Amino acid sequence: MFEDNHIIVINKRAGDIVQGDKTGDPPLSNIIKAYLKDKYNKPGNVYLGVVHRLDRPTTGIVMFAKTSKALTRLNELFANKNISKTYWAIIKQKPKQKSATLIHWLKKNSKQNKSNAYTTQINDSKKAVLAYSTIKALKHYYLLEVELQTGRHHQIRCQLSHIGCPIKGDLKYGFGRSNPDASISLHSRKLAFSHPVTKQKISIIAPTPKDAIWEACNDL
Numbered sequence: 001m002f003e004d005n006h007i008i009v010i011n012k013r014a015g016d017i018v019q020g021d022k023t024g025d026p027p028l029s030n031i032i033k034a035y036l037k038d039k040y041n042k043p044g045n046v047y048l049g050v051v052h053r054l055d056r057p058t059t060g061i062v063m064f065a066k067t068s069k070a071l072t073r074l075n076e077l078f079a080n081k082n083i084s085k086t087y088w089a090i091i092k093q094k095p096k097q098k099s100a101t102l103i104h105w106l107k108k109n110s111k112q113n114k115s116n117a118y119t120t121q122i123n124d125s126k127k128a129v130l131a132y133s134t135i136k137a138l139k140h141y142y143l144l145e146v147e148l149q150t151g152r153h154h155q156i157r158c159q160l161s162h163i164g165c166p167i168k169g170d171l172k173y174g175f176g177r178s179n180p181d182a183s184i185s186l187h188s189r190k191l192a193f194s195h196p197v198t199k200q201k202i203s204i205i206a207p208t209p210k211d212a213i214w215e216a217c218n219d220l
Contacts, residue, residue, distance in 0.1 A: 001061070001204055006070035006197045008032060008048075009063045011206040014183030018053040018062055032064060052078060055154065057169070060087070060188025061206045065196075073196035078151070084192040087146040087156055089132075090185035090213060091165040092175070094142055099133035104162060108153045114172060115154045117162035128152040130159055136217060141168060143217045145189075156186060168213075185213070 002009040012018070012028065020027045033046040049071030051063050065071035077083045104117040105125035118125060129149040136143040144165075146156055154173070160166060161173035167186050169179030179185065192203040208214035 001206065002202070004195075006067050006195070007063055007065055007074070008036075009061060009191070009204055012054055012059055012062045012188070014057050014059050014181055014209065017056050019050055028062065029064065036066070049074075051075065052151070054188055055157070055184075055186075057182060057184040058186045058188065059183065059206075059209050060186075061191045061204060062188070063191065070196045077193055077196065081149070082193065084190070085148045085151075085188065086190035086192075087148065088187045088189045088208070088217065089144045089146055089156060089160060090138070090141050090168045090217070091144060091160060092141055092168060093165045094137075095132070095134060095144070095163065095165050099131070101129065101131045102159045102163065104128050104159055106152045106155065106158055115152065115158040117158050126150075126152055128155050128159060130156060132160070138213065138216050141213065157184070183209070187214070 001011055017025055017027045019029055029048055029050055033048050036042065037046045047066065047068065049065035049068065051065055051071065051074045054060065054062055065074055104119060105121045106115045106117055106128045107122060107125040108115050127150065131147045132144045134142055135145045148155065157167055157170055157173045166174040167184050169175055170184040171178050187208055188206060190203065190205050195202055208217060
């Protein structure tokens with residue numbers, strides 16, 4: 001979706017993993033390294049820094065750094081919350097409030113690869129904040145736009161489930177049935193930031209996956 005000397009941005013498919021894990025499946029980081037090596041006929045190893053991640057069943061924008069300078073500066077942008085991340089989520093249950101800011105404390109359960117949300121702080125929990133708004137009523141679903149203010153493990157999935165609105169296809173967080181392609185209907189829609197080297201303002205919007213329900217979301 002975007003590439004220059006310092007960064008490369010892609011629109012991730014459901015099922016792709018950003019970094020290597022215990023499955024042994026080839027991660028995007030390796031696939032992109034091979035692509036860059038071939039495209040630019042590079043000898044030796046190709047540098048690629050992982051800046052942030054998306055869950056395997058999630059789609060949308062993922063950015064990688066092509067230089068160590070860019071990686072350091074992008075890490076700072078994320079740490080200082082100077083990157084705006086907008087997600088789209090399809091849910092079945094209409095939220096009680098059309099828009100709201102959700103504040104929970106999330107505790108990760110590594111054995112289950114899952115997070116649990118609490119309304120008050122408990123041991124080893126981390127504060128999680130997001131703002132959502134309902135931007136479209138579909139035939140059987142609702143489309144939410146979500147602005148992340150913190151970046152916690154499974155944050156959007158966990159917080160929406162906690163208010164009774166699990167994401168379509170997300171069995172782990174309480175949705176009734178899976179999507180046919182094992183995806184969940186959560187899409188990293190937009191990334192806005194100042195370029196780590198040139199300081200140019202960049203805003204990237206990722207097209208949604210090609211299925212009927214996502215296509216219906218595009219007619220806003």
